[in-house]
Amino acid sequence: MQSNTSRGGDASPMRPRKPHPVALSAALAAIGPLAGSAGTPYLPVVTGLTLDSRSVLPGDVYAAVPGATRHGADFAGQAVRAGAVAILTDEAGAAIVARAAAAADAAMPPVVVVPDPRRAAGPLAGVIFDSQPEGPGAAPTLFGITGTNGKTTSTYFLTALLAALDRTTGLIGTIEIRAGADAIPSALTTPESPQVHSLLALMRERGLDAASMEVSSHALEYGRVDGVRFDVAGFTNLTQDHLDLHGTMEDYFAVKATLFTADRCRRAVVLVDDDWGRRLAATADVPVLSLRTEPDAGAQPAADWTVTAVRPSGLGHAFTLEGRAGERLQVRTGLPGTFNVSNAALATVMVLASGVAVGELQHALDDHDPFTTEVPGRMQLIGEEPAAIVDFAHNPDALRRTLASVRRPGGRVIAVFGATGQRDESKRPVMGAVGARLSDILIVTDDDPHDEDEAVIRRAVRAGADAAIREEGLACEVLEVFPRAEAIERAVALARPSDTVLVAGRGHEVWQEVKGVNLSLDDREELRSALTRHGFSVLSRPGIES
Missing domain, CATH: 3.40.1190.10 (Mur-like, catalytic domain)
Structure with a gap:
């Protein structure tokens, strides 16, 4: 068994350059009951631990944990080829590794069986990386x-x-x-x-x-x-x-x-x-x-x-x-x-x-x-006349706080937001109601629909807004505009210099997931471009978002 004693700076930007070699048996003993019996005839010296078979470096322990659709043990062979010197898993994972080794007539490194490899991985990594010495x-x-x-x-x-x-x-x-x-x-x-x-x-x-x-x-x-x-x-x-x-x-x-x-x-x-x-x-x-x-x-x-x-x-x-x-x-x-x-x-x-x-x-x-200090996508000011702001507010309370804070004397609030798919559905109409109460113009659009029907999500948000307007006598005008870039364009087209345009929900994110496809979409860039097209000046320059 060969373990690396110096990791190059390009090997992993997340890892220290000089690892902390430790006997795996001693590291398991240090985490106590989480290790269970963890008995194997031979345990090597190790220098790292990862849950991702694609991130294994020579000298690592590969922690093979159950996933939503596959067990991490299915990828143990890939981890071993990358240099894993031990596998940490549960009984089910050990059986998968044993079957794969028998089928391939290949030797495998020691397999350490613990009751819950995911819960053991963190404390064990702390010992192996010596992350927080006393x-x-x-x-x-x-x-x-x-x-x-x-x-x-x-x-x-x-x-x-x-x-x-x-x-x-x-x-x-x-x-x-x-x-x-x-x-x-x-x-x-x-x-x-x-x-x-x-x-x-x-x-x-x-x-x-x-x-x-x-x-x-x-x-x-x-x-x-x-x-x-x-x-x-x-x-x-x-x-x-x-x-x-x-x-x-x-x-x-x-x-x-x-x-x-x-x-x-x-x-x-x-x-x-x-x-x-x-x-x-x-x-x-x-x-x-x-x-x-x-x-x-x-x-x-x-x-x-x-x-x-x-x-x-x-x-x-x-x-x-x-x-x-x-x-x-x-x-x-x-x-x-x-x-x-x-x-x-x-x-x-x-x-x-x-x-x-x-x-x-x-x-x-x-x-x-x-x-x-500027925080990307958090109350990030893109322009001043109109005030053009991008924020991550994506739940009812955050949206309420944000909308309540952006109104300027004599100006209107034009809000653009939607709700995320495959997440808490109950907050969608609540967010719509919040938007109707605190905006003069509310533009309901798409957030990250994931695998849901975008129209169904928008309908739930708009239902909350329409109900609030009807029951509370609000004067907010509600529009439904999609895709999201067109909603941002419409907001800027409607804006006057004294207004505030708030684009909420996605903040710093630069990809929109629709039916399993990631579409390039950065609210800050869309807002900058729309402001420029309509003759308004912009303030912020791209930073981490690019």
Whole structure:
């Protein structure tokens, strides 16, 4: 058996250049009960672990897990040819590997059978990659943010604030993965657990001071952060979304709450503007700093930190952040929307919770204006006259907050959005009603229909809008325009310089999935082009989207 001792920089941008060889038997012993008996006569020294047979490097463990249609063990031969020196799987996978080996009359590397290979993969990868060794300064300070809305912007705010404090940073999120200066587009909000651990090891190898990560409910449900322990975990809010996966809001909350346990984080910052946040702050079994950012959050007990004196500042807002012990911070965000006050406040308090002093933090805020950083596809300003904005709002609460924040004095709001196919159907008419209440012109169009009939999805959104107009006496004009590029064109054609055009739902995404085909579609580019064709100027230039 031969294992590599140096991975070239082009071998895998997600992996450290110098692996951490470890005896597989010792790594299995380190994860305890997750390994089960895991008895085999010989276990090699290994240098990596992956769930994807196409990503195997020499010296890897290939974790063959059950999939939706195929078992990962079906691809064990491919993994072995790529250099896998051991296979981690369940009883069913071991049987598949044995049959394939017999049929091919081929030798296979050791097969380690564990009760649940997906759940074992994360902690085992943590040991193999040595991603979070103990001891002060041994690994980057790790921040994780969960919640329905605001995760992406809050992680970008965290990254910008840490950079203002002269910390080198990494980022793992919906839009991109960064390890210092290197940026890589991301396909999942949170990558699979072995990739997360290899990224953390890469960041440690590069000497980064801190890293921020979005932690979705899917990541928690599917074990993508198993074996990861965050120094500070943050909670934004909980509103209707992903009920196609979780079933009920109670179950959705229960999954989110698993991040705020002692084996997953050391301390937490929780926004307590809603009942879910207050409940989480009261039940988390780690030290919690509570944060209140909305004055209409009800007559609730005082929070550890409170946002006060919110006032306009350019396109965004300035505000004061007051601590329970009398501390004060003056904070500003240049991004539109009062919800970005909440995102900026959360990032600030999370950095405080990591041990940064108030005075040092205030200097960074004053000198660098970190919360005016552009976040791709999140309240991204494309033009000013009319105000032309692209946002990721794709559930009722996010859409309500976004639409409520973009109206300008004397101007109309023209909104363009749809709903995603093969996702929570119950939110479609709710989103339509929200759009009708807060827009002057609502253009219902397609989002990502996936394999659903686009007309059926549009009809559900429009039904909610029409019902709200009829029952509440609203003056909103509703149009149904498709495909999406034509809907954006129509919105700009109807706009006057004093209006706001909001294109919501897809944000940074550059592909639209229709019946299994990915069509090139970037809302920002479509909006830029439409503005130019109609004689309006544009502001933003393509960045990560291209």
